Amino acid sequence: MTTSSASVSSELVRREEDAGVVTLTLAQSQNRNALGLAMIDTLIVAFADIAKDPSAHVVVVAGEGPALSAGHDLREIQAHRNDPDRGRAFNELIMTRCATLMQAIVALPKPVIAAVEGVATAAGCQLVASCDLVVAGEAARFALPGVNIGLFCSSPLVAVGRTLSRKHAMEMALTGKLYSAAEAERMGLVNRVVPQGRALAEAKVLATSIASRSAPTLAIGKRAFNEQIEEPLSVAYALAAKAMVENLAEPDSSEGIAAFLEKREPRWSA
Template identity: 50%
Template sequence: MPDILERHDEAGIATLTLADPDTLNSLSDAMLAALAAALDDIAASDARAVILRAKGRAFCAGHNLREMQAMRQAPDGGAASFADLFDRCTGVMTRIRDLPQPVIAEVHALATAAGCQLVATCDMAIAADDARFGVNGVNIGLFCSTPMVALSRNVPRKRAMEMLTTGGFLSAAEAVEAGLVNRAVPADRLAAETRELAETVAAKLAAAVRIGKGAFYAQLERPLDEAYALTRDAMVANLAEPDTDEGMAAFLEKRPPRWTQ
């Protein structure tokens, strides 16, 4: 069986490619395990940015429905297996959020249900202008409750509810307008645009980006006073980095910084 997740590292950028086109890159048991292992490995690596892309007719079609139907054969109707599946999927999504490196989704085609959740979970996303996005589980009687968590933290409440209750899709342009993706580009420019964004991120001081990404998510759901206290501490920690001292000195001296990281 061919590898369903490919990894390529170059110039500080780790690229993960979902490579199971026969299942529309579904988040099968095998894919979730492969993603979890790859993200854990990247977290401990010297990569500075991550690109998540896919092969085939879809970016990701969400959970593998054939595997889910097979789970129903258990004496409990699959309840324990379903709970375990969603816990493992949540584990992958939280790994992306907690990863020190920013993760950029490169979305070339359809992203549905938990596949849309995957896009929403990534720190940034670039889409081909003919890509589409939906949380369409309601169309088969399964409300996308877990994908809703990431979706509702990206797009306005009423837009999210319309998507969830109608099973309708957003075009790439609508996804940009809603805040689900950063921008939509012609399909033949997608890889280059995503790579350019990743290279820009990778060129920054890794320690500053790591501290900043952690603070970004930590402060989002805090009251204002707690958010400011948390981000104050993050900036103090950032200022303690020797390379931050060098970066500020270089700016004042009008020269490029000589960073060690």
């Protein structure tokens, strides 16, 4: 069964849900799904709704048309140069809201998979890097092209720089070039490359497999990974050990271990 969320604008983002997998499709193909203020705020609301929805176990983010997202809406930004402050207040607002969106994806207690066909550039590439997993069609392209228009992709580098090695991330930002799906996979931005046009379908297959696992276990694991990954080794192990103790106290852990020992399928609580 497929359902839609009334709190998500159908003009900007479509929400569909099937078997615990929520698909959010950016639906502004005419402007390459630019992350304008309205699009960003719609996605923030969508992820907040998903965080509270016990039936939603995994999220897939996709885009209509030739791009997942080409980044910020440059026409919107340029229009605000006519403001009395030449757009400074608006630019502060949109960068803050964009950071809120990216952090909401990371903090969401459910895995998020990006399904990329076409291009994902600038803040669109930031969106991809903020997701937990990425499935890309073989014709997909990725870039941090801000340097080409005199606007270094500093904010996108926060997410990209935490996903790729520093050298690869800086190369993307300094050159502004388009990277193929195969190159993005080699650099660690993409998990798997699939035939063109198959990214969404393959992402849903992956999401359905993950959604069959214990939801509390996935939430604990995602949070623990993100907490420890930037910490020194000793702190990371302390955080990971705490997470495993917390996980072992969950009913699903007891059920999962019992099912393994009894050679049967586990019956998860959620």
